[in-house]
Amino acid sequence: MVGRPLKSSKNSSTTVKKGTWSAEEDQKLIAYIRRFGIWNWTHMPKPAGLARTGKSCRLRWMNYLRPNIRHGNITKEEEDLIIELQQRLGNKWAAIVARLPGRTDNEIKNYWNTRLKKRVNNRNKLQIRTACDIKVKPDHNDNSSHPYASCPTIDTPKLEPGIGSQTETPTMSANSFCTSYGLRCDDNPLENSWYSPCNVIEEEESLWGQFLAPRDLEIVQNFGGMDMHSGAKAPALVCMQQELVYHSGSCEEFIMDLWGK
């Protein structure tokens, strides 16, 4: 078992134990919670006979001791779901883990950071190149020698400090965005015509005007806001751009998926 050595830190009056939990501490916490329930994490450790912070007790319980937790052996299905949800929701581990019964946010976060992140990033890089090189009409920057010259470009807003880079931006999938605003996808204006993602976004924006609250529409148009009234966290175009980046198929497939073909 991996873990940290026991360390102690002192504040003004008490010694707080840190580091890996012992079996004895686990038993104390389990026994206390079985008997008295969880009434207040901050004040529980002392009557439970633990020299831990409430925060540490809570974490130990939530991530390891509480009933019905499954550790290890993440299945292929779970792995696929983690990847899918991470791409749709970003690093919202609590939301992701809600779809994975018996798993903990810490476990899924660790699994993503150590095993899946690199794999998915590499796959996405390959897919962007493949999709753009093969499928997209190379009608701009066509005499550039850059390997991605044929990629459609979406004019990304200059993000405010703190919003983060493209890969760090909290995501809300474009489909979710449409759904949350009741955007109809059945009347597909793209049928039988070639659109670059930029055109799609322009088209989509005009539709959004029919459905969004004025302030939300303004945010979408200016790309600059962080919060929609609905609770959406990122500028819609950034979401869509990210959706394109993560989309597993070609650019055209992305467009069709976006509109819920």
Add this chain to the structure above:
DNA sequence: AATCAGACCAACCGCTATGCC
């Protein structure tokens, strides 16, 4: 057998959200 580097993962820390007074 010894050493090293990368992978793994439990636990910590800082920040935010929420509830209560």
Add this chain to the structure above:
DNA sequence: TGGCATAGCGGTTGGTCTGAT
């Protein structure tokens, strides 16, 4: 309404494990 306490979340740390050399 503002301030405080508590819970919860996500990023990061650092000790241990494991495989390669």
